[in-house]
Amino acid sequence: MQIYLPIAEVSVNIFLLLGLGGIVGVLSGMFGVGGGFLMTPLLFFIGIPPAVAVATEANQIVASSFSGVLAHLKRKTVDLRMGTVLLIGGLIGSGLGIILFNYLKALGQVELLVQLCYVVFLGMIGSLMFIESLNAIRKSSKPGGAVPKRRKHNWVHNLPFKMKFRVSGLYISVIPPLLVGVLVGVLAAIMGVGGGFIMVPAMIYLLGMPTKVVVGTSLFQIIFVTAFTTMLHATTNFTVDVVLAVLLLVGGVIGAQIGTRIGVKMKAEQLRIWLAIMVLAVCGKLAFDLLVMPSELYSLGTGGHS
Amino acid sequence: MIRLITLFLLLALPAKAEEIVLGLSRDQVSITATFEGSEILIFGAIKRDGPVENEGDLGVIVTVAGPDRPVTVRKKDRRFGIWVNTEAVDVDVAPTFYAVATNRPLEEILTFTEDLNTRISTMRAIRSVGATVDSAQSFTDALIRIREDQGLYQTLPTGVSVVEEALFRTLIPLPANLTEGDYKAEIYLTRGREIIDFYVTDIPVQKVGLERWLYNLAHDNPFLYGLMSLSIAIAAGWGASAAFSVLRR
Numbered sequence A: 001m002q003i004y005l006p007i008a009e010v011s012v013n014i015f016l017l018l019g020l021g022g023i024v025g026v027l028s029g030m031f032g033v034g035g036g037f038l039m040t041p042l043l044f045f046i047g048i049p050p051a052v053a054v055a056t057e058a059n060q061i062v063a064s065s066f067s068g069v070l071a072h073l074k075r076k077t078v079d080l081r082m083g084t085v086l087l088i089g090g091l092i093g094s095g096l097g098i099i100l101f102n103y104l105k106a107l108g109q110v111e112l113l114v115q116l117c118y119v120v121f122l123g124m125i126g127s128l129m130f131i132e133s134l135n136a137i138r139k140s141s142k143p144g145g146a147v148p149k150r151r152k153h154n155w156v157h158n159l160p161f162k163m164k165f166r167v168s169g170l171y172i173s174v175i176p177p178l179l180v181g182v183l184v185g186v187l188a189a190i191m192g193v194g195g196g197f198i199m200v201p202a203m204i205y206l207l208g209m210p211t212k213v214v215v216g217t218s219l220f221q222i223i224f225v226t227a228f229t230t231m232l233h234a235t236t237n238f239t240v241d242v243v244l245a246v247l248l249l250v251g252g253v254i255g256a257q258i259g260t261r262i263g264v265k266m267k268a269e270q271l272r273i274w275l276a277i278m279v280l281a282v283c284g285k286l287a288f289d290l291l292v293m294p295s296e297l298y299s300l301g302t303g304g305h306s
Numbered sequence B: 001m002i003r004l005i006t007l008f009l010l011l012a013l014p015a016k017a018e019e020i021v022l023g024l025s026r027d028q029v030s031i032t033a034t035f036e037g038s039e040i041l042i043f044g045a046i047k048r049d050g051p052v053e054n055e056g057d058l059g060v061i062v063t064v065a066g067p068d069r070p071v072t073v074r075k076k077d078r079r080f081g082i083w084v085n086t087e088a089v090d091v092d093v094a095p096t097f098y099a100v101a102t103n104r105p106l107e108e109i110l111t112f113t114e115d116l117n118t119r120i121s122t123m124r125a126i127r128s129v130g131a132t133v134d135s136a137q138s139f140t141d142a143l144i145r146i147r148e149d150q151g152l153y154q155t156l157p158t159g160v161s162v163v164e165e166a167l168f169r170t171l172i173p174l175p176a177n178l179t180e181g182d183y184k185a186e187i188y189l190t191r192g193r194e195i196i197d198f199y200v201t202d203i204p205v206q207k208v209g210l211e212r213w214l215y216n217l218a219h220d221n222p223f224l225y226g227l228m229s230l231s232i233a234i235a236a237g238w239g240a241s242a243a244f245s246v247l248r249r
Helices: A014-031 A036-045 A050-074 A080-107 A110-141 A175-191 A196-206 A211-236 A242-265 A268-291 B002-011 B112-118 B136-149 B209-220 B222-248
Strands: A002-005 A010-013 A162-165 A170-173 A298-302 B018-024 B029-031 B038-048 B058-065 B068-079 B082-095 B098-102 B153-156 B160-163 B167-174 B181-191 B194-207
Touching: A002 A014, A002 A242, A010 A014, A014 A036, A014 A050, A014 A196, A014 A242, A014 A268, A036 A050, A036 A110, A036 A175, A036 A268, A050 A110, A050 A175, A050 A211, A050 A242, A050 B222, A080 A110, A080 A162, A080 A175, A080 A211, A110 A175, A110 A196, A110 A268, A110 B082, A170 A175, A175 A196, A175 A211, A196 A211, A196 A268, A211 B222, A242 B209, A242 B222, A268 B082, A298 B136, B018 B181, B018 B194, B038 B058, B038 B181, B058 B160, B058 B167, B068 B136, B082 B136, B098 B167, B112 B194, B136 B153, B153 B167, B194 B209, B209 B222
Parallel strands: B029 B194, B098 B153
Antiparallel strands: A002 A010, A162 A170, A298 B068, B018 B038, B038 B167, B058 B098, B058 B181, B068 B082, B160 B167, B181 B194
């Protein structure tokens, strides 16, 4: 059954959208990532204009994250204080990202920037997580192997403006979480992602937060940053397609609930190695597209390039 | 503009021996939520006052054109090992939809000069003025190729069927990804590759109902639209969470 999307101005199969939303929703709940880094490229593939895909995905992530964070709030695995600090950085970053996005759109280089960002970030984080989790699994399977010490004392702990984060059991400077927030905000605006795929590893490895609170806290920040991004896209580009968003989120919110429950049952190391493999797969696909000669060298854009 | 002027010139033709009488299967196209594309039947008759003087072959050309919009065509090139957009050409006028249906291949029923004046063939319907790239032609070719793949540009060389040199009909398929606006259907009658009569009519293509309402809200009141999208998202997220906790009990 086809449905016509009023803003994207294309006709798409309704079950395809529901299915995509559902699958990405399960992953979102399991890993605490918004799922945008999978959904946005998938939307490109089914013929949604990139500008609409990015803006609409931001709106859809609000829904799946909200659904996910409620489950985490119930289990008290959200560090609200840390979330707020990350959020302040996120809002600043989102504003900067929109400016950059609109500038590059005029130059016709938005897609390139988006793809390069994906390849670089996903490649780095994916391999880092993969190696780390593999080591952790190897150590824990050895009899009598020591549990790796997570909270190392690094440069992060020597910066000023320290703050107590009780839920995470941390006493660190607010500067690193703020910067992480800004970076995530920029990515949210230009890539149509929640930014969980970068925030989750940053929280674990850079800030040294316990894995248990990482997922809930990142979802908490993502809700507000993507909501802000949605408003910016809606008012400057008019590219939020509410019909598309509703279809994706119907599948997405149900998927997220299922995913959260699967995530609780899995071991942290296992969870991370699967996330790493997925991140690397998406990265590989995008790198391949950039390196191989495209079948159509030409593309069409709306008139008036500078 | 040129096209309009040509049409006025054609109006000044001497008394016509043959005239078009036209019918349309529908005088407007509505884009609803379940719009999957459509088709439009254009049919008509050729009215004759007296004997035919010009003994050339009869040609019927039907064109349907969507609203004109400027387009930027970009070309990818390999830079530092990856494929990036490098050159770009602005096409000043390109119809968002363009179909040409004829009873025989266009060049058999229309002279080159007439095509140049009336801009009937797809190539002529696109105008790119002031292109700075040498290979501007390959960019317009690419534009046509991409839009043909999307079903937006169509050349139907035997799309018009003519019965007894008196009745004609053609079916123009409209894809789902139509741009809103006034579509123009033009019907040309030719004899010996010269135009002897033509007829122009508008076919409005519009979103209706919910589609119309959402589109207008998004553009006229984007702040409210954004808030609405967010409320829906949060309500859906909360609803799913609540529904699942009920289910688990």
